[in-house]
Structure formats: structure tokens, C-alpha cells
Amino acid sequence: xxxxxxxxxxxxxxxxxxxxxxxxxxxxxxxxxxxxxxxxxxxxxxxxxxxxxxxxxxxxxxxxxxxxxxxxxxxxxxxxxxxxxxxxxxxxxxxxxxxxxxxxxxxxxxxxxxxxxxxxxxxxxxxxxxxxxxxxxxxxxxxxxxxxxxxxxxxxxxxxxxxxxxxxx
Amino acid sequence: xxxxxxxxxxxxxxxxxxxxxxxxxxxxxxxxxxxxxxxxxxxxxxxxxxxxxxxxxxxxxxxxxxxxxxxxxxxxxxxxxxxxxxxxxxxxxxxxxxxxxxxxxxxxxxxxxxxxxxxxxxxxxxxxxxxxxxxxxxxxxxxxxxxxxxxxxxxxxxxxxxxxxxxxxxxxxxxxxxxxxxxxxxxxxxxxxxxxxxxxxxxxxxxxxxxxxxxxxxxxxxxxxxxxxxxxxxxxxxxxxxxxxxxxxxxxxxxxxxxxxxxxxxxxxxxxxxxxxxxxxxxxxxxxxxxxxxxxxxxxxxxxxxxxxxxxxxxxxxxxxxxxxxxxxxxxxxxxxxxxxxxxxxxxxxxxxxxxxxxxxxxxxxxxxxxxxxxxxxxxxxxxxxxxxxxxxxxxxxxxxxxxxxxxxxxxxxxxxxxxxxxxxxxxxxxxxxxxxxxxxxxxxxxxxxxxxxxxxxxxxxxxxxxxxxxxxxxxxxxxxxxxxxxxxxxxxxxxxxxxxxxxxxxxxxxxxxxxxxxxxxxxxxxxxxxxxxxxxxxxxxxxxxxxxxxxxxxxxxxxxxxxxxxxxxxxxxxxxxxxxxxxxxxxxxxxxxxxxxxxxxxxxxxxxxxxxxxxxxxxxxxxxxxxxxxxxxxxxxxxxxxxxxxxxxxxxxxxxxxxxxxxxxxxxxxxxxxxxxxxxxxxxxxxxxxxxxxxxxxxxxxxxxxxxxxxxxxxxxxxxxxxxxxxxxxxxxxxxxxxxxxxxxxxxxxxxxxxxxxxxxxxxxxxxxxxxxxxxxxxxxxxxxxxxxxxxxxxxx
Numbered sequence: 001x002x003x004x005x006x007x008x009x010x011x012x013x014x015x016x017x018x019x020x021x022x023x024x025x026x027x028x029x030x031x032x033x034x035x036x037x038x039x040x041x042x043x044x045x046x047x048x049x050x051x052x053x054x055x056x057x058x059x060x061x062x063x064x065x066x067x068x069x070x071x072x073x074x075x076x077x078x079x080x081x082x083x084x085x086x087x088x089x090x091x092x093x094x095x096x097x098x099x100x101x102x103x104x105x106x107x108x109x110x111x112x113x114x115x116x117x118x119x120x121x122x123x124x125x126x127x128x129x130x131x132x133x134x135x136x137x138x139x140x141x142x143x144x145x146x147x148x149x150x151x152x153x154x155x156x157x158x159x160x161x162x163x164x165x166x167x168x169x
Numbered sequence: 170x171x172x173x174x175x176x177x178x179x180x181x182x183x184x185x186x187x188x189x190x191x192x193x194x195x196x197x198x199x200x201x202x203x204x205x206x207x208x209x210x211x212x213x214x215x216x217x218x219x220x221x222x223x224x225x226x227x228x229x230x231x232x233x234x235x236x237x238x239x240x241x242x243x244x245x246x247x248x249x250x251x252x253x254x255x256x257x258x259x260x261x262x263x264x265x266x267x268x269x270x271x272x273x274x275x276x277x278x279x280x281x282x283x284x285x286x287x288x289x290x291x292x293x294x295x296x297x298x299x300x301x302x303x304x305x306x307x308x309x310x311x312x313x314x315x316x317x318x319x320x321x322x323x324x325x326x327x328x329x330x331x332x333x334x335x336x337x338x339x340x341x342x343x344x345x346x347x348x349x350x351x352x353x354x355x356x357x358x359x360x361x362x363x364x365x366x367x368x369x370x371x372x373x374x375x376x377x378x379x380x381x382x383x384x385x386x387x388x389x390x391x392x393x394x395x396x397x398x399x400x401x402x403x404x405x406x407x408x409x410x411x412x413x414x415x416x417x418x419x420x421x422x423x424x425x426x427x428x429x430x431x432x433x434x435x436x437x438x439x440x441x442x443x444x445x446x447x448x449x450x451x452x453x454x455x456x457x458x459x460x461x462x463x464x465x466x467x468x469x470x471x472x473x474x475x476x477x478x479x480x481x482x483x484x485x486x487x488x489x490x491x492x493x494x495x496x497x498x499x500x501x502x503x504x505x506x507x508x509x510x511x512x513x514x515x516x517x518x519x520x521x522x523x524x525x526x527x528x529x530x531x532x533x534x535x536x537x538x539x540x541x542x543x544x545x546x547x548x549x550x551x552x553x554x555x556x557x558x559x560x561x562x563x564x565x566x567x568x569x570x571x572x573x574x575x576x577x578x579x580x581x582x583x584x585x586x587x588x589x590x591x592x593x594x595x596x597x598x599x600x601x602x603x604x605x606x607x608x609x610x611x612x613x614x615x616x617x618x619x620x621x622x623x624x625x626x627x628x629x630x631x632x633x634x635x636x637x638x639x640x641x642x643x644x645x646x647x648x649x650x651x652x653x654x655x656x657x658x659x660x661x662x663x664x665x666x667x668x669x670x671x672x673x674x675x676x677x678x679x680x681x682x683x684x685x686x687x688x689x690x691x692x693x694x695x696x697x698x699x700x701x702x703x704x705x706x707x708x709x710x711x712x713x714x715x716x717x718x719x720x721x722x723x724x725x726x727x728x729x730x731x732x733x734x735x736x737x738x739x740x741x742x743x744x745x746x747x748x749x750x751x752x753x754x755x756x757x758x759x760x761x762x763x764x765x766x767x768x769x770x771x772x773x774x775x776x777x778x779x780x781x782x783x784x785x786x787x788x789x790x791x792x793x794x795x796x797x798x799x800x801x802x803x804x805x806x807x808x809x810x811x812x813x814x815x816x817x818x819x820x821x822x823x824x825x826x827x828x829x830x831x832x833x834x835x836x837x838x839x840x841x842x843x844x845x846x847x848x849x850x851x852x853x854x855x856x857x858x859x860x861x862x863x864x865x866x867x868x869x870x871x872x873x874x875x876x877x878x879x880x881x882x883x884x885x886x887x888x889x890x891x892x893x894x895x896x897x898x899x900x901x902x903x904x905x906x907x908x909x910x911x912x913x914x915x916x917x918x919x920x921x922x923x924x925x926x927x928x929x930x931x932x933x934x935x936x937x938x939x940x941x942x943x944x945x946x947x948x949x950x951x952x953x954x955x956x957x958x959x960x961x962x963x964x965x966x967x
Contacts, residue, residue, distance in 0.1 A: 021303075037213040038206020040431070042380045043464045047890035050380055078206035091204045095196045098855045101863065102686030103203025104380040104431030110204065126899075133899040136890070138380050138432050139686045141862025141927075142898040165196050167706040 007071040011036070012080025020067045027051040027062025029070075030077060038078035038107045042136065049135035052108035053077050059111050078107035087114055089152045092162040099148035101139030109135045113149045117156065125150055184738070184850075184918060187766060190695035190705055194855035197691035199684075199710065208429040211384040211401045216457040219386065220249050221302040222450055224443055224460075225295035225312045226469065227287030230323065230542040230883025231336070231504075234285055235315030237295060242311040247304030250454055251312070252296045252446075254282035261449045262415050266506040268656030271513050274346040276506035277337035281415075281445035286319070288336060288504035289544050290884050291469025293443050298450055298458060321542040321883035325476060325501030328539035336504050336540045345506055346513035346538040350520055352595055358493040358531040362484035366567035370560050371952035373876035374476040377549050378895050381431020382462040383471060385444060387451035397424045398448060401431065403438040403685060404723030409715045410659045411440050411509060412448055420715075427713030433685040434867065435549040436471050438725050440508045443470065468888035473877050474515065474549035476501045477556050481523070483564035484531070489574050491583045493531030494524040494595070496560060500538050503545035509658050512546055513538050518553025518645075521596050523561050525643040526605055526821065528585045532595040542883045548725070554644055554929030555868055562640040562933035563951055566940065576937070577618060580641050580823075581609050598645075601814070603821040604911045605641060608845040611907055612639075612823050616843045621827065629945060635840070636944070638826045638937025640930040645817035646848075646922025647731035647913065652817070663811035664728070665719025666736035668697065668744040670804040672790045674768060674782030675707040678740070681721015682733030683712040687924060688856035689729045693737045695852060696918070700741035701748075702765035703782065719807050727820075727922020730852055732812060735916040739808035747803045751789050752780050754800050814915040820922060822846040824865070824930035826938040827902075832946065832964055835957030837873060837939055839902040844930065847909040848923035857923045858906040864927025865904055870896045872932035876954050 004019040011034060020029055025044075030036040030053065042048035044063045051062035054076040081087045087110050093099070100106045109132060116123055116131045123131065128149050129142070137145060155162055184191050202208055239251040263278040283294045295312050299305035320334045327333050328343045336343055359365055386399040396418060402408055405425040412423045430437065447460040462470065477500040484492040498519050502512035520534040569579035584605035585592065591601050612618075618637075625635045653660040666680040678697050684690045690710040698705040711717060721736070722728065745765050752770040753760035756779055764773045770780040788795060789802035796802065812818060827841045844861055851857055874894040878886040887893045912919025932953060939960070940949045948963040961967045 023303075031213075036206070037208075037210075040210065040381065041212065042382075043890040045464065045889060045891065048380060082205045087204075091201075094204050095201060098194075098197065098688070098859050100200060100203055100686075101688070101859070102380070102430060102432045103200060103208050104210065106204050107206045125903075129898040129901070133897040136380060136895060136897065138378055138434070138867070138895065139863050140859050141864075141866040141904050142896075142901050143862045143904050144859040146898065146903075165198075165201075167195075167198055167704065 005068050007068055009070050009072065010074045012076055022066065022068050024067045025063050026053065026065040026067045026070050029067035030062065036077050036079055040104050040107065042104065049108040049112065050105050052111045052135065054111060059115050078110060089155065089162045090114055090117070092164050093148040093151045095165040097144045097148035097151065099140065099144040105135060105137045109137060109145060116149065117152055121153060121156060123153060185699045187702060188699050191699050191852055194853060195691065195695055195705065197688050197856065199690050203429070210381055210429050210431050211386060211399055212461050214386055214399055216386060216388060219457040219459055220298050220300060220454065221305050222296050222298045222447055222458050222460050223305040223309050224293040225297065225309055225314065226466065227283065227290055227292045227294055229287065229316065229318055230290050230321035231319040232287050233317040233319055234283060234287060234294060235317060238313035242297060242308040245304065245308035245311060247300035248297065248308045249300065250298040250450065252450060252453065254280050254284035254294065257282045257446055257449050258284060260416060260452060261445050264415065264508050266508040266511045268511050268653070268658055270656040271346055271511065271517060274511065274513050275340050276345060277340060279442065279505045279508065281442050281449055289542050291466065291544055293446060296446055296450055298454065323541060323543070323879060323881060323883045325499055325539050325541055328501060328541055329537065336542060343540045344537065345502060345540055348517060348520055348536045349534070350596060351533045352531060355493055355495055355531045355533040359484045359495070362492050363487040364485045364568055364571045365482055366564060366571055367482035368563060368567060368949070368951050370479045370481060370563060372475045372477040372556050373954050374473045374546070375871050375875040376468065376471050376473045376877055377434040377436035379432035379434060379436050382464065382467045383437060383441065384461040385447055386457055386459045387448040388457035389451040389455055391455045395422055395424065396448065396452065399426050399428065401437055402427050403433045403683070403725060404660070405683065405713055405715050406681060406720055407660050407723060408440065415445055416448065416452065425715045427683050430685040433724065435552070435725070439472055439510060439547050441470065464890060465888045468877070468893060469544055469885055472507055472547040472549060473544045474546050475556060475871065476546060477519065479556065479560050481560045481564050483568045485568045485572060489572055489579060489582050491527050491529040491568065493529050494561065494564065495533045496523050497535045501541040502538055503543050504540055505545055507545045507547035509660065510548055510653065514548055515546070515553045519557045521598055522553060522557035522643065524596065525557065525561065525594050525598065526585065526641040527583045529595055543879060550864065550867055551925045551928035554642065554925060555871060555932045558640055558642045558929050559933035559936055559953070562937055566937045576639055577609065577613060580639060581606065584609065584641060599815050600819050601913055601915065602911050603643065603819060604847045604909045605821055607909045608821060608823045608847060611909060612825055612843055612845045615845065615905060615907055616825050633829065634832055634942045634945065635827065635829045636938040636940065636942025638934045638941055639823060640933035640937065641823045642821065642926060642930040644727065644820045644922065644926040644929050646727035646820050647812045647818035647915070648726045648728060649812050649816050652726060661720060661722040663809050664721035664733050664736045665807055665809040666740040667719055667805055667807040668701065668740035670744060670748060670782060670786055672786040674786045675709065676701050676703055677709045677711060678737055679711045679718045680733055680737060681718050682724060682729045685724060687729060687860055688853065689733065691856060692730055692734060692852045696734055696737045697741050700738050701745050703768050707768065719809065727924045730920045731818060731916065731922050732810060734852065734920050735918050736808060736810040738918050739810055740806055743806040743808055747806060748785055751785055751802050754796050755780065755788055812915050818913045818915055818921050820848050820926060822926050822930060824934040826934040828935065828938040828942055830939055830942040830960065835960035837955070839869065839900065842902050842904045844904065844927065845907045845909060846923060846926055847911050849910060849912040849921035850919040851908050851910055852920055860924055861906050861927040862904045864925060865931040866896050866901055868928040868931025869901065869935055872935045872953050872955060874954055
């Protein structure tokens with residue numbers, strides 16, 4: 001029964017070696033073996049985007065990508081990207097605009113948005129809507145998410161950061 | 170009189186004398202963890218010895234269950250148990266979901282796992298439990314069930330025909346519930362009307378598609394005979410009660426916990442057969458068992474909603490007054506009424522709500538709720554409101570068109586005026602205070618209606634077909650026990666909150682209403698901080714734990730803010746009183762000479778800071794020896810709130826949709842959407858705005874895209890997220906939201922619910938906008954979802 005394959009990859013900056021079944025998806029490997037619960041499983045067929053993670057700098061669907069495919073790759077999840085500060089502007093902006101409700105889509109949405117911010121810094125509101133259309137959000141009306149991302153694009157264009165949210169004392 | 174102008178002072182009056190958070194767009198501080206991937210959803214939880222269950226579900230709409238062969242599956246690696254309905258029924262009783270106040274309602278006994286017959290595709294039949302999910306799924310392939318296909322009742326139109334087979338022969342027919350409401354002289358009103366318009370409205374079945382599927386972990390500890398259930402659910406106390414009743418346990422034996430819930434919308438407020446089966450397995454195996462539905466299971470086993478066909482008509486006179494409405498509603502609910510809220514509520518709501526905003530005097534409604542062999546339907550966001558609103562508003566537009574009146578002017582003329590409250594609507598619903606006139610004036614301004622009409626006319630000359638649609642709405646919120654309690658359902662309409670000053674001077678709030686993303690915890694923290702008199706940074710909200718929080722109803726019928734918020738307010742007021750009493754005892758002062766201000770007790774006369782909360786906590790918990798004999802510090806208090814003044818506190822609002830229809834392709838482009846909402850006191854504009862928008866987008870989903878499609882044999886054709894279309898960001902418009910604040914007098918907070926009105930109004934507004942765009946072609950589409958195909962058919966192009 002044991003058809004396990006040995007893989008070595010870097011996950012959030014740490015080298016990991018593991019033996020996995022060839023059928024195991026990357027998101028299941030991250031969640032079940034490495035206990036990284038940030039990426040979520042919404043549909044397990046590539047439609048909803050809740051499982052989005054980064055492999056070698058590019059966002060992918062963790063539910064359509066096998067763990068063995070990530071052998072030798074650099075994998076980043078919302079946990080690692082939070083720690084490195086890569087998502088900080090977007091996270092602060094999402095807080096400021098209430099761009100999340102139940103939060104189940106948020107890790108995927110943030111990773112998609114972060115790729116947009118990198119690749120299309122001059123994106124229009126419509127282009128933002130188009131870009132995040134691979135990620136379902138069932139709670140918000142998307143409006144707040146679009147507002148939050150546009151605010152980051154505007155701030156970046158002016159060379160500014162999004163001010164951290166602090167509770168009003 | 171309760172007219173809003175009289176209430177103006179109250180609207181502007183703060184709830185507390187140092188109000189810093191209520192009414193402000195304070196971010197949800199507790200939501201930060203969700204943005205950092207640190208939430209705790211059910212599937213994130215791992216317990217020692219946790220097993221995983223998957224269900225073998227009926228592949229047919231209706232079948233007789235023969236021999237179940239489990240031998241091969243049982244021998245697969247990691248398999249711990251394979252359990253069928255007969256075994257499960259030994260520990261879990263069946264249920265019949267009816268309500269006493271829905272007179273004549275009937276349903277059949279339903280089991281956690283089907284016995285003898287399965288009545289819809291997706292009904293759980295056999296449970297397979299294994300050490301891992303993958304092992305359970307591997308073994309599932311080897312379950313072999315012998316079956317005999319039975320005739321399926323698919324179409325609701327023929328469900329009551331004598332030739333149609335009976336789903337439950339012991340019930341005598343396929344009718345679950347029927348109701349007729351006739352306020353009198355309806356025929357005369359229609360006969361004497363100058364204008365009568367009528368249409369048949371269709372509403373496709375759709376479902377909630379919570380991004381996190383339904384899931385739970387049940388754990389049974391044989392040592393203390395205690396059941397613990399981690400559940401992605403909206404009503405933990407309701408589930409506790411149901412587990413007690415079905416498994417013969419008492420509340421002290423059952424602990425239900427709800428951590429982060431990944432979307433709910435009513436999908437997670439019902440008790441599903443597999444909920445009970447998973448609990449039963451944990452009891453049998455004496456170890457934790459996790460169930461997480463996959464997406465296909467979600468589509469075939471989550472409740473569906475809204476399969477209605479309604480014939481409606483409206484009567485009006487030449488002057489432009491609506492005289493009456495009449496509807497005939499046929500709806501199908503699947504083979505069983507859903508436990509415990511029942512599946513007759515949606516149709517019943519339609520009867521109550523049609524015509525709701527208007528001052529006509531004549532109304533007749535007929536409702537038939539029938540059984541069929543499809544997934545059971547039940548309460549999903551809006552519950553009858555989107556249907557009642559679309560029917561009402563569709564008819565209102567037809568009447569306005571016949572009268573050649575502007576649809577907005579026609580509405581202004583016919584809504585119940587703002588100074589007429591309290592009053593009853595034609596269906597008998599009691600309305601405390603609404604603001605239709607103010608809302609209509611506000612939306613007219615917001616959307617710059619005259620300019621928009623001009624633009625529409627200009628573009629029409631160029632062959633561009635745009636339409637403007639309105640939907641005026643009412644929404645029932647803050648329910649009293651009249652909703653479920655009087656019908657015998659053990660679902661609390663009251664809610665309780667405990668407020669505790671902790672030793673270091675911070676505040677913890679424990680409350681029965683939980684968080685599913687609405688921002689409930691955020692607004693409770695705002696209320697607590699203002700009412701106790703403390704920084705929001707020093708408030709902690711605890712929800713979703715039946716061992717810890719006061720007994721409450723949870724989240725449904727837009728009650729979180731209005732009912733839960735009031736319970737928090739009452740508990741925090743009482744806590745502040747006790748803080749002052751304790752301060753008085755410490756300082757040997759009369760408490761009436763003291764006040765609280767920002768975590769300090771002050772001398773009321775001089776404003777001098779006398780004691781910080783940290784000192785009150787220290788003495789109240791650790792130096793009670795220094796307090797007068799017989800004095801009890803009581804730094805934790807509990808208060809409960811029930812809204813008892815009205816059966817429900819109705820809210821109101823109006824929405825407008827601006828669309829462009831391409832007559833060559835049938836494509837609808839949503840250009841813009843506006844909403845004016847009156848949910849009483851707005852506790853947090855930022856949260857309520859996006860909740861309204863999210864609800865509108867769900868409403869648009871049902872109006873344009875979402876439908877559970879079945880084939881003639883009762884099999885679901887689109888059980889995946891790729892095939893069942895929910896709205897995505899690029900096809901949704903920007904949505905502008907504004908508020909009118911008419912507080913309810915039934916609470917100190919004055920907040921009404923806001924979570925469902927968006928879904929209530931959007932389908933009617935979008936449908937009317939499409940039909941306005943199609944007006945030059947003299948065609949209409951009243952069958953939702955309004956797909957491009959239906960538009961092209963109406964235009965005679967296909």
C-alpha cells in the first residue's frame with residue numbers, strides 16, 4: 001500500500017522533508033501534515049480559491065496541485081506571508097474596510113490581491129474586480145474587498161503604507 | 170404616534186453619556202486573526218483519537234433500500250465502523266418537523282440514516298468511519314447497497330394530482346401545509362378596479378453555498394457520559410436541546426461549541442440527519458468523529474430554498490391608489506419538513522409579507538406547500554421575503570405601467586405613510602414604525618433619478634437598453650416567541666448576556682448570540698465598551714459555548730444586533746451599577762454620588778478620579794474581607810432580553826437597480842445598485858453597509874444565476890461550484906448604501922435587524938430593472954433566475 005514519495009520543499013522559509021502519498025494535494029499536505037490551517041478547502045475542485053497558496057512566487061490552487069509536484073519548490077502560505085510582512089498593507093486595508101466577514105475566503109483573497117498589487121500596480125477598479133474573480137466570497141458584496149485593494153494600490157502609487165489599525169482607546 | 174419626526178431626538182440621542190463606539194465605523198478587531206490564517210474552523214481542529222466519517226448517500230431521488238453489503242468495506246484499512254439506519258435508530262430517535270401554530274401541517278418521521286427507503290438524492294444511508302478521511306473514502310467505494318428505484322415526485326405542479334404517487338402514503342397526500350388568508354371583499358375590489366394587472370412569477374430552487382461546508386466533530390466521553398459537539402452552527406443551544414431529545418440526554422450531558430463559522434446564511438441553523446448520525450457514531454465508538462461535507466454533499470444535502478410558483482394580481486384605481494393584492498403560491502419542500510424549524514415557514518412568510526409596504530385594504534392569499542423527492546428546503550437568508558418582495562414589486566410596476574405613472578411616484582403615493590404607525594398591514598402583520606416615505610425620498614436623491622431617466626431615454630435612441638427597477642421592502646427582525654416558541658419548537662427568542670469585570674479591570678461578555686462573520690462580536694464589544702465605560706481594547710467577547718454563555722437563540726431572523734445587543738446593553742448597565750456600589754462600599758460613599766468614566770470611578774460633583782477599575786477588581790476579588798459585612802461585590806451579572814412588544818420588529822428599506830440588457834445576447838450588465846435601509850439605530854455603519862451589500866449580492870445571485878437544476882428523474886444536474894453559479898466580483902456592481910434611522914421603542918438600544926433586507930429587495934429590484942429595459946419590446950420576464958436564455962425567449966429570438 002505504501003507508495004509514498006519523499007519530497008523536500010521550503011515552506012514559509014523552512015525546509016521540510018516528508019513522505020507523502022502521490023495522491024495527496026498540496027493543501028492537504030500543508031493543513032494535515034504541517035498544521036498550516038490558513039489555506040482552506042471550499043470546493044476541492046479549483047473553483048472557489050479558498051485554498052490559494054504561493055508556489056515559487058506564483059499563486060496556485062492548493063486543491064489542484066499535488067504535494068509531490070511541489071518537490072523542490074518554495075511554498076508560501078498566508079501564515080508565512082503574514083510573518084514576513086508581505087501582506088501587511090493589504091491586511092490593514094482589509095481591516096479598515098471590513099473586507100472580510102466569515103474570513104473563510106480571506107487567505108486566498110489576500111494572496112490573489114497581493115499578486116495583483118505586484119503585477120498590476122495601476123489596476124483600475126474594474127481590473128481589480130476582474131482579477132479577484134477567481135476567488136469566491138459569499139459574505140461580502142465584494143465592494144469592500146475592491147475598496148480595500150484599491151486603497152492599497154493608491155497608497156503604493158504615492159509611496160505610502162496603509163496605517164495599522166489600532167483600537168480607539 | 171410613533172412617527173419618525175417625533176423620534177428625532179431619540180435618534181440623535183446617544184445610548185450612553187460618553188458614547189465613543191456605538192454608531193461609529195469601528196473595525197472588527199477580533200477579525201484580524203481571520204486575515205492572518207489563524208481562525209479556528211471545524212476542519213482546523215484535531216482531537217486525540219479522532220476518527221472521520223463519510224456517508225454513503227442515496228444516488229436516486231426515491232428508492233427502496235435492499236440488502237446493504239458492508240463486508241468488503243469493513244475490511245478496508247483503517248475502517249472502524251460501518252453503520253446503517255437500523256443500527257443508528259437504536260440510539261437516535263426519529264423526528265417529525267411540524268409546528269403547532271401552522272395548523273394542519275404534516276410531515277413524516279425522519280431518521281438520522283435512512284431506513285427502508287431513501288427519499289432524495291443525497292439522503293444519508295450508511296456511515297463509514299475510519300482513522301483518516303482518505304481511508305473512509307476508500308472504503309466508501311466498497312459499500313454495496315441493493316436498491317429498487319421508486320417513482321419520484323419531481324414537479325411540484327403535479328405533486329397533488331391524484332395520479333401522482335404518494336411519497337409518504339400514511340400522510341394521505343403530498344400536501345405538507347396549506348393556508349388561505351382572505352381579509353374580505355377582494356373580489357369586489359378587483360371587479361371595481363380601474364386597472365388590474367397580473368403575472369405568474371417563478372423562483373428557482375437555490376442554496377446558500379457557505380464557503381466552509383457544513384461540518385462538526387462529535388466526541389463522547391464514556392467516563393463522565395458527556396457529549397461534546399464542535400459545530401459550524403448558528404444556534405448552539407438549539408442543537409444542544411435537539412441532541413438531548415433525540416439521544417435521551419439532559420442539557421448537563423451535552424456541550425455544544427461553535428468556533429469560527431465559515432458562512433452560514435441560514436444553511437447552518439437547521440438540524441441535519443448527518444448531524445445526528447455523527448453524534449450517534451461518537452456515542453457508539455466512544456471517541457471523537459469528524460464530519461466535513463464535500464462540495465457535492467453540500468449541494469445535495471444542505472437545505473435548498475425558494476422553489477415557488479406564484480400567480481399574483483393587483484388592483485388599482487385611476488387616481489393611482491392600490492386597492493388590493495391576490496396571490497396563489499405553490500411551493501415544494503422536498504420529502505420531509507426540515508427539523509426543527511419546519512419547511513412551511515417560507516411559504517407562510519410569503520403570505521404574510523406580500524403587499525407589506527402598501528396601504529391597500531384588500532388581500533387574499535392561497536398557499537400550498539407540497540412534498541417532492543428533492544433535497545429538503547428550509548429557511549435560507551430572507552426566508553420568503555425575496556419572493557414576497559419580487560411578487561409585490563413586480564405587480565406594482567405592472568400597475569404603474571398600466572396607469573402610465575412613474576414607478577417611483579406610484580410607490581410614494583401608495584406606501585403606508587411615515588406618520589401612520591403603529592398600524593397593521595393588510596395581511597394582519599403588526600408594524601411598529603417604518604419610514605417608507607423618507608427612504609423613497611432619499612433613494613431618489615442618491616441615484617439622481619431624473620438624470621438617470623434622461624440618460625436612459627437618450628441611450629434608448631441609440632439602441633442601448635437600460636432599465637431602472639425599484640423594490641420597496643419590509644423585513645421582520647427581532648422576533649418574539651411568536652415565531653417558534655408558541656408553535657412548540659424549543660428555539661429561544663430571548664437571549665442572555667453576562668458581563669464580568671475581571672480582576673485587572675477589563676470586561677468579558679458572554680453571550681448566546683455568536684459570530685458567523687456579520688461582526689456580531691464587534692458590535693457587542695462596542696456596546697459593552699460604551700455602556701460599562703471602558704476602552705474597546707479592554708473588552709473580550711465570548712460566544713458559541715453552551716457550557717459558558719447564558720441560554721440564547723443564536724443567529725436567525727436578523728436578531729443578533731437587536732436582541733443580543735440589547736442583552737449586552739442590559740447586562741453592562743447592571744455591571745456598571747454593581748461597580749458603583751462596590752466603589753461606594755470601598756470609598757464609604759453613596760453610589761449615587763459616583764459615576765463611571767473610562768475605566769475609573771469619579772466623584773460625580775467634581776469629576777475627580779477616585780478609583781480605577783483595576784483597584785475595584787482587586788478589592789472585589791481579593792480583598793472582600795475589607796468590605797462591609799453582608800456586602801457582595803457581584804462583579805458578574807447576567808441579563809436576558811425578549812422582544813415582547815410585537816410579534817416581530819419590522820424594518821423597511823428601498824433598493825434600486827440600474828441595468829443594461831443586450832437584446833441580441835440576453836446578457837444583463839448590472840451597472841449600479843442603491844439601497845436605503847432603516848434598521849433603527851445603526852451600531853456600526855461600516856459593518857452594516859457591507860452586510861447589506863453582501864445580502865444584496867446573494868439576492869442578485871438568486872435573481873440572475875443561481876438554480877439547483879434537476880432532471881426528470883429528480884437528480885441534481887449542477888452539484889458543483891463550477892456548474893452552480895454564484896456571483897463573482899467582476900459581474901457585481903458597486904453598491905451604494907444609505908440609512909434612515911428609526912429606532913424601535915421595544916428596546917433601549919433601538920436597533921433592528923439588518924442582515925436579510927438586502928436579499929429581500931435585490932431580486933425584485935433587478936427583475937424590475939430588466940423588465941424596464943425590455944419595455945420598448947413590450948415583453949417581460951418574471952421567472953428567476955432571469956438568464957440570458959429566458960430573456961431571448963421572451964424577445965422571441967430563440
